[in-house]
Amino acid sequence: MSATTEYTVPTLRKKLQDSNDRQAVTPAMTEPYDGLIVGVDVGGTKVAAGLVDSNGEIKSQTRTAMVGNGNAAAGLAAVTSAIDLLLAGDRQARTLIRGIGICSPGPLDPSTGVVINPPNLPCWRDFPLAAEVAKIYRVPVKVENDANAAALAEACWGAGRGYRHIFYAGLGTGIGTGIVFDARIYNGRTGAAAEGGHMSVDYRGPICGCGKPGCIEILAAGPAIARRARATLASGKGPQSSILHLAKGDIDAVTSEMVGHAYAAGDELAKQTLQETVQLLSLWLSNIVDLLEPDVIIIGGGVAAMLNPFFGEISAWLSKYCINSRCQEIPLLKAHYGADAGIAGGAALCSESPSSQ
Numbered sequence: 001m002s003a004t005t006e007y008t009v010p011t012l013r014k015k016l017q018d019s020n021d022r023q024a025v026t027p028a029m030t031e032p033y034d035g036l037i038v039g040v041d042v043g044g045t046k047v048a049a050g051l052v053d054s055n056g057e058i059k060s061q062t063r064t065a066m067v068g069n070g071n072a073a074a075g076l077a078a079v080t081s082a083i084d085l086l087l088a089g090d091r092q093a094r095t096l097i098r099g100i101g102i103c104s105p106g107p108l109d110p111s112t113g114v115v116i117n118p119p120n121l122p123c124w125r126d127f128p129l130a131a132e133v134a135k136i137y138r139v140p141v142k143v144e145n146d147a148n149a150a151a152l153a154e155a156c157w158g159a160g161r162g163y164r165h166i167f168y169a170g171l172g173t174g175i176g177t178g179i180v181f182d183a184r185i186y187n188g189r190t191g192a193a194a195e196g197g198h199m200s201v202d203y204r205g206p207i208c209g210c211g212k213p214g215c216i217e218i219l220a221a222g223p224a225i226a227r228r229a230r231a232t233l234a235s236g237k238g239p240q241s242s243i244l245h246l247a248k249g250d251i252d253a254v255t256s257e258m259v260g261h262a263y264a265a266g267d268e269l270a271k272q273t274l275q276e277t278v279q280l281l282s283l284w285l286s287n288i289v290d291l292l293e294p295d296v297i298i299i300g301g302g303v304a305a306m307l308n309p310f311f312g313e314i315s316a317w318l319s320k321y322c323i324n325s326r327c328q329e330i331p332l333l334k335a336h337y338g339a340d341a342g343i344a345g346g347a348a349l350c351s352e353s354p355s356s357q
């Protein structure tokens, strides 16, 4: 989504000026303008920044390239240029912002805002990201990993509203998870908690990028779906599968998106591939339910839409696997935020709602 025209910062400033000129400002008119937060999503190759209001609505957003392999200053400059672009060089706009929340690849320390040593951001080693950004914009700045922040955004403004204990799973090229207990992110002792994607469901399974065998991430994230489909096709099954058609006959070119498209078109092999993934995810979620017994499970990330038709099946597997006899009462919901989860998550870190205190 590109920046919206009806609610850009200059428009906000004009509305605020108009209001001040009349010297009769109703709280209802000023409230959305007083609560603006900048949410920033830093990835290995891009930075996305958005203006988010107090209801969690993303009013405008922008993207710039991330310079992850240069020095620390170049990485910081990429972040500030995204923020500056968002604020469109409007100095008064800065006065409307009451916080900046940043999602960054970890490991990081959310209590100090120091980014420790993310493998895909070699520019930052023990880099005090929150302090450096706060120095420039003179507002409170918070830093978190993206899945924890996305979980908080769902708790504040999304599918988790009204629930006390939330488990969030972002399924994409990896599996990132976040836990929100009593409206606060559960960080553990040093901020390293809630790495649910690296819980193993098979000690003899393939070795995950983290070094452990059989993590749910290596078995059920997007690349695993593609890998499973490729292996089945390579064994000679499904020569007529529309997955093969979508890949123009090249098994090595099969992606998880193709599996999703083929499933939507009624392809049997795609259905079987996704069902295996669903069974693995169900076993994993049953562990989560038996460990945490959350009030709600929220599934987000790029693969979530593909798995949406299987939510009923996951619930059925959960009742089979869980020791918890009331696990059927725990709703399994699709996340409210999609590709913008990082921006909303960053903003949620600075939200003044009781949910983030």
Ligand SMILES: [Zn+2]
Pocket: 197, 198, 199, 208, 209, 210, 211, 212, 215, 217, 218
């Ligand atoms: Zn792992």
